[in-house]
Amino acid sequence: MPPLRSLEIEFPILDARFRRFCASHGIFSVEDFLVHDFSKLVSLAEAEAGPKELKEGISQILSIIDGQHQPWLNGVQLLEDTLQNKHFLSTGYEGIDMLLGGGLREGQLTEIVGPSSSGKTQVCLHVASHVADSHLGVVFLDTSNSFSAHRVACIINQLSGPLAKEVNERRVQRIMTGITCQSVYDIFVLLDVLHQLEFSLKVKSESAKTSVLIIDSISSLIAPVLGGKDSQGRLLMISAGFLLKKLADEYNLAVLVTNHMVSGEGGSLKPALGESWKSVPHVRLLLSRNQGSNIGNMSVLKHTFVACGDTAEFVIADEAA
Known part of the structure; x- marks a missing residue:
């Protein structure tokens, strides 16, 4: 999964402000989201100025993660x-x-x-x-x-x-x-x-x-x-x-x-x-x-x-x- 800065062209909501918010919480790539509590991130976003855009960015990341799941393999x-x-x-x-x-x-x-x-x-x-x-x-x-x-x-x-x-x-x-x-x-x-x-x-x-x-x-x-x-x-x-x-x-x-x-x-x-x-x-x-x-x-x-x-x-x- 890619670093956040490489996604802005395809997903403009993941702009520099959104990446600064993520970086302040130790998040630099899509993978980093996997080890974070999403509900806590949403709460932190609500405490920021312009929370709507930040929460939309978090939702976009969740969509990217859902779209990149590896297929299940049998034994x-x-x-x-x-x-x-x-x-x-x-x-x-x-x-x-x-x-x-x-x-x-x-x-x-x-x-x-x-x-x-x-x-x-x-x-x-x-x-x-x-x-x-x-x-x-x-x-x-x-x-x-x-x-x-x-x-x-x-x-x-x-x-x-x-x-x-x-x-x-x-x-x-x-x-x-x-x-x-x-x-x-x-x-x-x-x-x-x-x-x-x-x-x-x-x-x-x-x-x-x-x-x-x-x-x-x-x-x-x-x-x-x-x-x-x-x-x-x-x-x-x-x-x-x-x-x-x-x-x-x-x-x-x-x-x-x-x-x-x-x-x-x-x-x-x-x-x-x-x-x-x-x-x-x-x-x-x-x-x-x-x-x-x-x-x-x-x-x-x-x-x-x-x-x-x-x-x-x-x-x-x-x-x-």
């Missing part, structure tokens, strides 16, 4: 969609692929949580390199200057093995061309970028298929807007999660996000973003490694068919390589 159709469209994509790490039954699943949102320096970014860069090497497109949203073209080139060199210099340079160029990186520094820009990506996916040809969306790290965007008595931050978080899962399902993307850890009861570490976010990912993995070691340990915290607690070891390449 056979869902199974066919899974078998035909929701493939596994190898991460490039044999241990992780075996743990996940084949790798990252298209149509699913996978989250990697782990403490600082556990190797989350390195895993993301490795996945991006490996998928792009398979002639599939990768979108990498960098939220904290974690993307390093040099590190990607080092990973590709490790994947390539002993190739002639000229051949290896062409391979590096091809793989790097398959990775689109964009810096995103706040939740509002993230939502806008995701809506742009959705539009792009609708018109992009199969030959230029984007298969993986990586956000490293999503918690650095969401954590700053959480807390306090205002519920806007939580609504923004849920909106982002809803949109990511929608993109994954409708466009057969494998979505991979990272999340940092915070202190819990008794000083133990727990994933950031709280219980509301916990229900969003289809798959939640915990990454850890011993200090000074390049052996990573991935364990399953949540999965659709793999038992919680299952683990795998793999080698995390030296980031300075």
Whole structure:
């Protein structure tokens, strides 16, 4: 579903004044309306100057939502969609692929949580390199200057093995061309970028298929807007999660996000973003490694068919390589 500002030409009632009213309540797209109480929005509109136009705008949004419902699918159709469209994509790490039954699943949102320096970014860069090497497109949203073209080139060199210099340079160029990186520094820009990506996916040809969306790290965007008595931050978080899962399902993307850890009861570490976010990912993995070691340990915290607690070891390449 599109951002509000893209609808004004077709629906003039959704003008700049209506969008300012919506923005003041954390609403920037049609999807954002889905997590709001419509009756409360109408009450808030009645307290504004010119409430009639605002209420007509809300009614127009409801009509748009009603017109965009996806058709119901029966069990056979869902199974066919899974078998035909929701493939596994190898991460490039044999241990992780075996743990996940084949790798990252298209149509699913996978989250990697782990403490600082556990190797989350390195895993993301490795996945991006490996998928792009398979002639599939990768979108990498960098939220904290974690993307390093040099590190990607080092990973590709490790994947390539002993190739002639000229051949290896062409391979590096091809793989790097398959990775689109964009810096995103706040939740509002993230939502806008995701809506742009959705539009792009609708018109992009199969030959230029984007298969993986990586956000490293999503918690650095969401954590700053959480807390306090205002519920806007939580609504923004849920909106982002809803949109990511929608993109994954409708466009057969494998979505991979990272999340940092915070202190819990008794000083133990727990994933950031709280219980509301916990229900969003289809798959939640915990990454850890011993200090000074390049052996990573991935364990399953949540999965659709793999038992919680299952683990795998793999080698995390030296980031300075």
